[in-house]
Amino acid sequence: MRFTVAIDGPAAAGKGTIGRAVAAEFSFAHLDTGLLYRAVGARVLAGEPAQQAAEDLQPQDLADPEALRTPDVAQAASKVAVIPEVRAALLDFQRAFATRVGGAVLDGRDIGTVICPHAEVKLFVTASAEVRAKRRLDELADRGIEAEYATVLADVRARDARDADRATAPMRAAEDALVLDTSALSVDDAVAAAIAAVRAKRDA
Numbered sequence: 001m002r003f004t005v006a007i008d009g010p011a012a013a014g015k016g017t018i019g020r021a022v023a024a025e026f027s028f029a030h031l032d033t034g035l036l037y038r039a040v041g042a043r044v045l046a047g048e049p050a051q052q053a054a055e056d057l058q059p060q061d062l063a064d065p066e067a068l069r070t071p072d073v074a075q076a077a078s079k080v081a082v083i084p085e086v087r088a089a090l091l092d093f094q095r096a097f098a099t100r101v102g103g104a105v106l107d108g109r110d111i112g113t114v115i116c117p118h119a120e121v122k123l124f125v126t127a128s129a130e131v132r133a134k135r136r137l138d139e140l141a142d143r144g145i146e147a148e149y150a151t152v153l154a155d156v157r158a159r160d161a162r163d164a165d166r167a168t169a170p171m172r173a174a175e176d177a178l179v180l181d182t183s184a185l186s187v188d189d190a191v192a193a194a195i196a197a198v199r200a201k202r203d204a
C-alpha cells in the first residue's frame with residue numbers, strides 16, 4: 001500500500017510532533033525533510049559550497065539530528081534552501097521516500113505543493129510567530145541552550161520571510177490542504193485532528 005501524508009508549515013508550528021504521531025498511529029515511515037536542508041546547511045557552515053554539499057549528502061550526515069537542531073544551523077538551512085540546485089539535488093530522495101510501500105509522512109515547506117502534489121492527505125500546520133517563538137525558546141531551554149525571546153522571535157520571522165518569499169518552492173499551503181492553526185490548540189487536539197483527517201481519507 002502506498003499512502004502519502006504531506007505536512008507543511010513554518011518553523012515550530014508543530015509539524016514534527018504531528019508527523020511523528022500520525023506515523024506512529026498508522027505505522028507509516030516519517031521523514032523530517034528540514035533535516036536534509038539542515039545537514040546541507042551544516043556542511044556549508046563547515047566550508048563546503050552549497051550545491052556540492054547537497055549532491056554529496058550521505059546518510060551519516062543525518063545520524064545526529066540533535067546536532068542539527070541549533071539556531072545557527074536553522075538559519076544556514078533556510079539560506080541554502082533558496083538555491084534551486086540544492087532543492088533539485090534533494091528531490092529524488094524525498095519522492096522515493098514518499099512512495100515507499102507501507103505509507104509515508106513527510107514534513108517540510110513544499111511537500112504538498114512540489115514534492116508530493118498527489119499526496120493522499122495534505123496538512124498545513126501553522127501558529128502565530130509569537131507562539132512559535134515561545135515554543136522554540138522552551139524547546140531550546142529543555143536542551144540546555146540559553147536564548148532570548150526577542151532573538152528567537154526575530155529568527156522565526158526572518159526564516160518565515162525567507163522561506164515564504166523565495167522564488168523556488170516557497171512555503172505555502174496547497175490549495176487542497178487542511179489548515180491546522182495550533183496557536184490555541186493543545187498538542188493532543190492538533191494530533192487528534194490530523195489523525196482524523198488521515199483516517200477519513202484512508203477509510204474512504
Ligand code: DC
Pocket residue numbers: 011012033034035037038074077078081107108109110111159163
Ligand atoms: O523544518 P526545519 O525548521 O527543520 O527546516 C529548516 C529550513 O529548511 C527551513 O527554514 C527551510 C528549509 N526547508 C525547506 O526549504 N523545505 C523543506 N521541505 C524543509 C525545510
